[in-house]
Amino acid sequence: MFDPYILQQLAIGLSLGMIYALMAIGFTLIFGVLNVVNFAHGEVYTIGAFAGLMAISAFGPPLLVVLFIALAAGAFAGFSLERLAFSPFRRFSDEASLKSRAMREATLMSSLAMSIIAREAMEMIFGSQFQSVDLAYLINKPINIGPITIVNGDLIIFAVTLIMLGGLQWLLKKSPIGLSIRAVSNNALGAKYCGINTDRTIIITFVIGSGMGALAGILVGLYYGAIFPAMGFAPGIKAFVAMVMGGLSSIPGAVISAIILGLSESLSTSFMSSVWSDMVAYGFLLLTLIFFPQGLFGARRDRV
């Protein structure tokens, strides 16, 4: 029953899913701690791609160095983003403000504003067209496995996703920083009363989450050879859908949902016009919300 055609579509779907998962991890981490969507995550992803691209055109370092430069740029972008868009809304430390949904949700707008400013600024500096990437850096060299074709980028992205997922689980469960991240995400006020420096914890979360977002940006940019200011928008939406499907704050849930999204997109192209493939992905989201209102993996109370 598995002819090579279906196998090839499955392989494509898996690699698409991995790409969405890569972005969803950082996105979900930040949501888990603050309980608000960080609209600027897509721009952090783009900044990572552009930082890597500039490094490549400036002095052509090896790929691993490019990835670390993107990671650093993302970490810095995350730090600045937190300082500019999120921390001003936490400046009142009385209990009413800390519990206020309005204060928290105002950061939706401020992060959206930051994302628009960052995107338009990049458009002004670089222009909105695809940037030309040194073709030698692209991670799209074909590898044939029997009847199906994958590329070396698939393996790299798979490895990076696994490392991120594993590393993050280790960090959250075993390290003192992870403990404070989990404490803040569980009950920020309670964590504060217990003497955890919530401000610092939130900054660290942003730095880690944004570094991962930026790493995703440069990897996907090199995977497709397409780096442009608006590149973060479409994967941002997919990462958001994966996060909601996975139960909002479960990182493994988001990764699995991202893979489901990728597979459903590539397989649906076989049965209907490709313009409808997004509908299938969002259809899954609707079904999940109707039958599992807490998301596929959201039933457990353990956040992050």
Added chain:
Amino acid sequence: MKLTRRTAVLLTLATSLTPIAAFAQDSVKIGYQLPLTGNTAQYGQGFHEAAEIALTKFNASGVLPVPVEIIYEDSRSDAKEGVTIARKFVDDDDIVGVLGDFTSTVSMAAAQVYKKAGMVQLSQSASHPDFAKISKWQFRNITTQDQEGAVNAAWMIEKGIKKVAVIAEQTDWGQSAANGFVEPFEAAGGEVVYTEFFNRGLADFRSIITKIEEHEPDAIYTGFFYEDGAQFLKQVKQLGADTPVYSTSAAYNDTLIELAGDATEGLFLTATFLPSRQDENVQSFVTEWKKTHDVAPGQFPAQAYDAVNIMLEAVVRAYPDITRESLRDAVAETTDFPGVTGNTSFDDNGEPLKELTKATVSNGVFVEVQ
């Protein structure tokens, strides 16, 4: 007088505004609606630069005693925005003619406003078959997809290609590119084995390519612009599919080769503008363009350059009695206008009569196929 910051600001404002005020008194005003921000901004910015090159050259030449001014409005390739801009232009009594928009969808939406108000609209790129038919006020200087499709269909039949898969972007333009090819191709005895439309800006074509290969066509006919084209061609090569790809002038751009490298080798397409053509017009435009760019202009800035020059030539013909009506008639009179994209005349519908060049990519450059 003490030079405070406020007086300094006022002085700067005053000095910068005076020339504009003097300028505005008797200049001829043309509106240009185009996407300067958003997803298609790179095209609009190309139009803007090409238009400025043409306009600067024209105003410096002193053909008219008064300067011509172009007022740019950003439509973001959004039909609603395009209609708003059209209303704004129509309400401004000083504006006598309009250029743009970029996409067929926006141009056709705005065209309804221009039709009602009676304002000439010349689009450099709206190639949907219905655009010029909207009213006597619509003109374009780009060849339609019916013309390009017919040339491509004849070209394939000549090469003995019988089975073709068609893929095009899901827009008015993409639909017309597909239909413009399929009709003459089927009429000539060819068979279309698979048709697919994709959303513009799709990152991953691999599912579609796998499906195309499943149908084993002799060739793939594509209606896409160069960025989608670069993605598509790279992924075709990556999946090891060796079916020849045919495309339209929309994919014709040096950036395509830059973005997709040797994946573009052997791509066939029809084009109107070749920057390598040894023609005085072409070379002077390419030289001006290269002052601010590393690569030669693609087809779209060239289209805009010609559109602006056609409009300016019409302004000269209509001067000094320029009204919206007289300018429209002057545009319609355009015959054998020697542009960088070939000679342009308009037929009764406002359609351009142009010749198409067949080109292919060989050793990393576009070359003409004889």
